[in-house]
Amino acid sequence: MNLPQTYRIAILGATGAVGTEILKILEHRNFPIADLKLLASPRSAGQTMSFAGEALTVEAVSADAFENVDIVLASAGGSISKTWVESITRSGALLVDNSSAFRMDPQVPLVVPEVNPDAASLHRGTIANPNCTTILMAMAVWPLHQVQPVRRIVVSTYQSASGAGARAMEELKTQARSILDGEEPKPEILPYPLAFNLFPHNSPLDESGYCEEEMKMVNETRKIFGAGDLKVTATCVRVPVLRAHSEAINLEFDSPFAVEAAREILEASPGVKLVENWQTNYFPMPIDATGRDEVLVGRIRQDLSNPLALDLWLCGDQIRKGAALNAVQIAELLVSRNLVKPTALEV
């Protein structure tokens, strides 16, 4: 008899914005779970979270917390991932890491399942989940790049508060209320007031003047596409939106790309939804992308300034496809390709 295989899963950073969403998505997609462990900082230990009707208690992460675990889905930040990667690997678990810690490590596959699933098979115990803005852009650009290589990308982002975590989302709401009540907003999580304001992404700047977030879009896109010479420039901006990111993308190809062809390709691409109503001027919006799995793409136009270029616009849920969903999809990919050591279902 062919028993279905199930897996022992741990979520590291279970109480965060992404961890919470991973839990929901595992349940919603019926991920084959034999055992589920919720790990977080000692501060969050003892909380209970609900999964499939059961209340699970959050445990404090420790070196032996990864024993008897097959897959760790980590979303607690780069330093936490770096702290625990050895324990995870030593315990024989596979790490799907949502932080930037290992993304550019040549031994770590960086995977968007719709784009480069085969890269997953090269893993040596860790697979990295790309940066949210990079994932969303890759979803829209890859299907076109397959048909005709992209030469250069100029992208401007409109990134929601959720990218800075659940507390930044709360801060945005608190600030908005303060301003409406005629008070001064107090930034604590974010460096500057975000309500009714916006600012260039505040990740560290390098000597070229690019911030880390922008360099992720440059370098991670190249790695995911396997296109080391792809030219990318990005301007990343934090906007007062709660949880979906938007991007204005200018794509230059090797030769002209018909708008109609691009539209048909994107319409047929898994994980992408074409949202264009030219009569009502209705295109992707963050509130419509929120809570959805698909990246919404629209306003595909021939660039009037360059016969080789197209302009397009997208919105995607930063927490779902930009983080939690992609991580779960990586786990599903590993499972379906038999790249995890499975545990037979105990009957």
Place this chain on the structure above:
Amino acid sequence: MNLPQTYRIAILGATGAVGTEILKILEHRNFPIADLKLLASPRSAGQTMSFAGEALTVEAVSADAFENVDIVLASAGGSISKTWVESITRSGALLVDNSSAFRMDPQVPLVVPEVNPDAASLHRGTIANPNCTTILMAMAVWPLHQVQPVRRIVVSTYQSASGAGARAMEELKTQARSILDGEEPKPEILPYPLAFNLFPHNSPLDESGYCEEEMKMVNETRKIFGAGDLKVTATCVRVPVLRAHSEAINLEFDSPFAVEAAREILEASPGVKLVENWQTNYFPMPIDATGRDEVLVGRIRQDLSNPLALDLWLCGDQIRKGAALNAVQIAELLVSRNLVKPTALEV
């Protein structure tokens, strides 16, 4: 004796967001006024507005309202300007028009005083004030274009509610409060909810897929720069900010442009303020541009994807330099170059 000359001014659309600001700026800049007439729709007639300590009563616009007026500063929308332009011209007044009605008319100069002041002398009774996003971009790009011609511009905008008028600003605040209170926001002025959301600019789309706002940036920039072959592509987006617009601009030149040189040029440009603190990641923000005359420019970077290109970021008060201030500056330019029929100061 050389009497200072003063002028009889009318503000058409005096009660709107831009009209109100024109009134403030005329007072603040000590514009040489002999007489000031506030004109608006019959709905707004009878209101009083304060100017230099005096209460002025708003009059309903009519054909003979422009008699004994030297300069009309109009900001009541294109159809209103079209309705009254003949009466204005017939009465011998000069029209500085803030609407899009006459901007692309070859007989109407389109003027940003820091960029193309000489164009003003060619007027035949009407001078057009450019679109707000175009003015802000022109302020940052023109000084560089003077040193080395710009070949192509890729711009993404982050446009505040004020661009859609005072009622849109109110709607943004009302919607934000509704959402914070757990209610559904009701869009009335804007087509979609703007609070904690954003959407591509909702001006009419043409068959190329560009919206009117984007085509203004393309065509008006060419006209102001006197560069009919300048290549521009724009993506215009409305964001939940109250009154300053932001723009992410990628500029491709004929040959490489050193970042340091660009910085020095912009630092020395009138009407531009360089705002860059690379240590604290502090760059132009809408809340800092609000109420200011200067266009704040920063994050000037060598584009990593193109040796001929620079990236830069700006914020500017959409109502001031983007509209009211530029209109008053045009009037000042006309006055200083003796291009209006003046009235001798009555002593």
